[in-house]
Amino acid sequence: MATAGRPYKILVVDDELDVEPLVLQRFRRDIRAGDYQFIFAHNGVEALEVLNTSEDRIDMVVSDINMPQMDGLTLLEQIPKVDPNIRSVIVSAYGDMGNIRTAMNRGAFDFVTKPIDFEDLKVTIDRTLRHLEEWRAALSARDNLVALQNELNVAHDMQQSILPTVFPNDSRYHLHATMAPARNVGGDFYDVIRLANDRVGLAIADVSDKGVPAALFMMSSRTLLKGTAIGAEDPGEVLTEVNSLLSEDNDSAMFVTLLYAYYDPVDGSLVYANGGHNSPLVVRADGGVEFLPYTKGIALGVAPVFTYKSDSFKIDPGDTIILYTDGVSEAMNEGGEEFGTKRMEDVFAGKPPMSSEEATTMLCDALREFVGETTQSDDITCLTLYRPRSAS
């Protein structure tokens, strides 16, 4: 991955001197391959100097928060004055919600927590750079005054670029996700969030409406969710918080249906809260099928003050849980019939999948067969979790 024939230039700002050799060591392959080039600074003042004097454009900044002379949060405020198109990722202490939120408000694109997991950092860097490419494409689309249609496509690609494609590697559960975007219709997203104690947060969401405003609303929903999820444990509490943040100044009446859950691989429990989203389908190891009970939540952004409740559900060995958006259940065939939840159950009844990928494939194949030649009118997104019959 490189940009316009040169490596991406990444400025790492940290006052700890051992960060530089560590980054150079961990990313040596990417550096040798000409994908990344790292530049280092040890506080905000030095970082600004580099940004102002560097011959080539710096593409992104990875910055610590607490540093002498000028801290990371102040640096964040200054970066757009140098170049509004630089993307920043903040490194913060785990659970430091106050600083993370301030950083996000000041335009940070994402954050990673300490101690730095370099695999996670690489995923975050790549995602940020992908987003940057899409953003640049959006800017040049604007410059060229191409049709609005084109801009919508780019907005959609921007959304796609932030979806995770690498999942935690844990033998106690397997994840798989797929998203088939309808042209120009944007708004679905899913996320997988690493939590403390090996838990994993799962989210699936659908933003009302489409186009650039929806894309932006989706971006902020996803960021607020991720930030809140690592600070608060209970999914109901997470939705309550995200809802209150999204409802502030929401004059455009955008909303997002969002189901958030965490899975605990230690005991197989799934704790979830549902903000107006379609209820996930559970396929039991014996081929039994059922939908998770609703938790009576409202779509987020609709009612500023609302307390979301959590419920919990046990995932046993061999069970699969399928999170999906209404692009699945409301897909239409040539006769104008909806796929519907009954057909979803029929796909799996008596045919328990043996992996998360198989579950996704089974569902997508059945959908494809059902809709036939009909044009897909909405994004089709699903995220599946499979608990192996025996952990190996």
Added chain:
Amino acid sequence: MDLAVTQEQGGIVVIGAPERVDGTNARDFQSALEGAIADNTRAAVLDMSGLAYISSAGLRAILLIAKSLQGRDGSLSVCSLTDSVKEVFEISGFDNVIPVRASREDAIAALN
């Protein structure tokens, strides 16, 4: 978009929803609703008996109208939902935010 609009006594207007509201006509639908609501409209009732499908973009149009009416001490309620639309209201939790009535008569009675 032409909607069937009936003025009732007491500043109440009943508006008939179209057969389908999705991303392609949600903005038209919203403008048509705005057009049906006059300055002296105290309450609007959206009759959904003919509505077979509503997408999230359609729900958003309804939410915008509800907010604008609430902003001037008015209200919006919906009535006569088909089964599939009722399900959409329940899943999305919109039934907690916008009053859902069984019939036109119920909706009007609830306002008086």
